Amino acid sequence: xxxKVSAIDFxxxxxxxxxxxxxxxxxxxxxxxxxxxxxxxxxxxxLVRFMSGVMRDGATGTPREPHCVFAFGRA
Numbered sequence: 318x319x320x321k322v323s324a325i326d327f328x329x330x331x332x333x334x335x336x337x338x339x340x341x342x343x344x345x346x347x348x349x350x351x352x353x354x355x356x357x358x359x360x361x362x363x364l365v366r367f368m369s370g371v372m373r374d375g376a377t378g379t380p381r382e383p384h385c386v387f388a389f390g391r392a
Contacts, residue, residue, distance in 0.1 A: 331363045
């Protein structure tokens with residue numbers, strides 16, 4: 318099984334913002350939203366950068382979920 322992996326470097330301030338957004342979203346990346354308050358603009362930019370490296374768009378032709386090939390216990 319192969320997949321494309323890209324490393325995205327974030328500075329410590331961005332990591333703190335990402336951790337806050339992940340905690341607020343219940344650690345589900347699809348539910349992440351920018352923070353409110355003084356970090357709103359920064360968190361929006363960090364979220365866009367994070368999602369562009371993590372979430373794939375549907376036009377790539379790759380499945381979003383694992384594809385089951387074998388059924389165990391069947392002949």
